[in-house]
Amino acid sequence: MKKASIxxxxxxxxxxxxxxxxxxxxxxxxxxxxxxxxxxxxxxxETAFAEGNKLFDDNKIDLAIEAFEQAVKLNPEFAEAYFxxxxxxxxxxxxxxxxxxDEDAEPTPQDDxxxxxxxxxxxxxxxxxxxxxKKLIEINSKDDVAxxxxxxxxxxxxxxxxxxxxLREAVDLEPESSEYQTELGKILIKLAQYYEAVRVLxxxxxxxxxxxxxxxxxxxxxxxxxxxxxxxxxxxxxxEKTNSNASANATPANSKTPNLPSNSIKPSNTxx
Numbered sequence: 039m040k041k042a043s044i045x046x047x048x049x050x051x052x053x054x055x056x057x058x059x060x061x062x063x064x065x066x067x068x069x070x071x072x073x074x075x076x077x078x079x080x081x082x083x084e085t086a087f088a089e090g091n092k093l094f095d096d097n098k099i100d101l102a103i104e105a106f107e108q109a110v111k112l113n114p115e116f117a118e119a120y121f122x123x124x125x126x127x128x129x130x131x132x133x134x135x136x137x138x139x140d141e142d143a144e145p146t147p148q149d150d151x152x153x154x155x156x157x158x159x160x161x162x163x164x165x166x167x168x169x170x171x172k173k174l175i176e177i178n179s180k181d182d183v184a185x186x187x188x189x190x191x192x193x194x195x196x197x198x199x200x201x202x203x204x205l206r207e208a209v210d211l212e213p214e215s216s217e218y219q220t221e222l223g224k225i226l227i228k229l230a231q232y233y234e235a236v237r238v239l240x241x242x243x244x245x246x247x248x249x250x251x252x253x254x255x256x257x258x259x260x261x262x263x264x265x266x267x268x269x270x271x272x273x274x275x276x277x278e279k280t281n282s283n284a285s286a287n288a289t290p291a292n293s294k295t296p297n298l299p300s301n302s303i304k305p306s307n308t309x310x
Contacts, residue, residue: 077104083113090119094126099133102126110166117170117184121191124163128194131160160194167191182211186218193225201225209238216246223255232262 080086090105106123110116171188174181189204205222212218219242226235236259242252 077101077108080105080108080112083109083116083119086112087116087119087122090122090126094122099126099129103130115170115173117167117174117187120163120167120170121187124160124167124191124194127160127163164191164194168195180211182208182215182218185211186215186221189225190221193221193228198225198229202229213241214245216242216249216252219245220249220252220255223252223259227255227259227262230262232259232266235259236263 077089080089086105086109090102090109093099093102093105103123103126106119106126109119110123113119168188168191171184171191174184175188178184185204186208189201189208192198192201192204202222202225205218205225209215209218209222219238223235223239223242226232226238236256239252239256239259242249243256246252
């Protein structure tokens, strides 16, 4: 009798443990199902892009990437979606780099290979943006927004000379944009063309006194200009005068071609 009672007790304990294990497994499964919020499959590129922007603003970068990827899949010439995809990839790459540094672990050859793949993701996205903006400019050479964003895409690829050319074109087409003047000033500083950068950034502040970025960049440009020799400063003055004359001899900036299609949207709240 005692043996039978003991066996019944052990059997009851075993059944209880099995039931608890199943219950925990079900709870974990339900929890994973609840927390996982996959994106819907979009059928419209603009809708996917809008959702990507919301997720980007909420700092949900991985989900934003998925949305932007859907946008460019639906519309392979969606220039702005490629640009935002590139920016999102860059953020994730920086987060991965920071996580690797925090772990203080020696990277393996496999880690290096993975990092190269990640880097290529952002570069490919920005290159796609360049190609798409070029197509928009072929359709409408007076599209100042396309020239502006083409310049920003080149800058992301560290192609500073082409970035400068595109940003100059944007400013020539729309000289009253403080944002355009600021981006032009920034690339001029990057290329150590401080004299012209000072003039451009002063113009940006005239157009918008609250432009804090232009104010910060102006300090850098003036500091750089003060370190230039007299000969360097005169050379930059001559170069700026030459560029100014070339722009004056070009087609007037205000003769924009009306009602031509454009797929470029100025990302006013997306900063590098």
